[in-house]
Amino acid sequence: MTATDIAHPELRSLLLSRIRDVPDYPQPGVVFKDITPLLADAAAFGALTEALAAVCVRHGADKVVGLEARGFILAAPAAARAGIGFVPVRKAGKLPGTTLTQVYELEYGSAEIEVHQDAFAPGDRVLVIDDVLATGGTAEASLQLIRRAGAEVAGVVVLLELGFLGGRSRIAPALAQAPLEALVAL
Numbered sequence: 788m789t790a791t792d793i794a795h796p797e798l799r800s801l802l803l804s805r806i807r808d809v810p811d812y813p814q815p816g817v818v819f820k821d822i823t824p825l826l827a828d829a830a831a832f833g834a835l836t837e838a839l840a841a842v843c844v845r846h847g848a849d850k851v852v853g854l855e856a857r858g859f860i861l862a863a864p865a866a867a868r869a870g871i872g873f874v875p876v877r878k879a880g881k882l883p884g885t886t887l888t889q890v891y892e893l894e895y896g897s898a899e900i901e902v903h904q905d906a907f908a909p910g911d912r913v914l915v916i917d918d919v920l921a922t923g924g925t926a927e928a929s930l931q932l933i934r935r936a937g938a939e940v941a942g943v944v945v946l947l948e949l950g951f952l953g954g955r956s957r958i959a960p961a962l963a964q965a966p967l968e969a970l971v972a973l
């Protein structure tokens with residue numbers, strides 16, 4: 788499976804120019820993609836929010852899911868801009884209501900994520916937004932949660948896809964026919 792990017796060339800280079808590589812973080816051998824310079828640049832963050840909101844509208848999503856923590860920063864303004872409700876998928880133990888839980892593996896460790904059991908209306912079409920798709924473990928777990936909560940997956944959109952880590956292939960079964968889009972794919 789090939790990683791493709793959907794940002795037009797000007798937006799792609801703006802976004803890429805504001806993502807900083809941090810070698811050996813959080814552990815040796817990992818090159819961490821730091822989006823804080825992008826968030827600190829109002830023009831770049833604004834253009835990113837517009838692009839993500841356009842994807843939400845194009846897919847006719849009823850809800851936008853953001854994945855804790857960096858996914859929240861991108862998904863919440865995009866959902867508000869698109870006029871769609873936002874649902875947080877959080878790391879275990881952070882949501883106050885009755886939750887569904889999913890265990891998953893990361894590039895650097897393992898984790899559990901949760902969503903409120905009543906976060907979606909039956910049949911809601913849900914678009915997942917995150918900053919980075921790496922191994923795909925987080926996105927895959929979120930898709931399983933969304934379906935278990937009774938909603939449909941409209942798609943996944945990420946700012947940055949690290950294609951060499953194989954996340955696209957990993958999440959293909961959980962996506963079923965839904966699209967995975969990356970604004971920038973490396």
Ligand SMILES: O=P(O)(O)OC[C@H]1O[C@H](OP(=O)(O)OP(=O)(O)O)[C@H](O)[C@@H]1O
Pocket residue numbers: 854855856857858892893894917918919920921922923924925926954
């Ligand atoms: O495709 P994967 O291998 O699952 O990796 C991608 C995930 O890893 C990061 O989250 P992380 O949990 O590291 O931390 P955060 O709380 O800073 O967003 C990133 O924000 C994605 O959610």
Ligand SMILES: Nc1ncnc2[nH]cnc12
Pocket residue numbers: 817818819820821894919921922
């Ligand atoms: N290399 C990476 N950079 C930033 N976030 C990540 N999440 C998983 N792998 C990552």
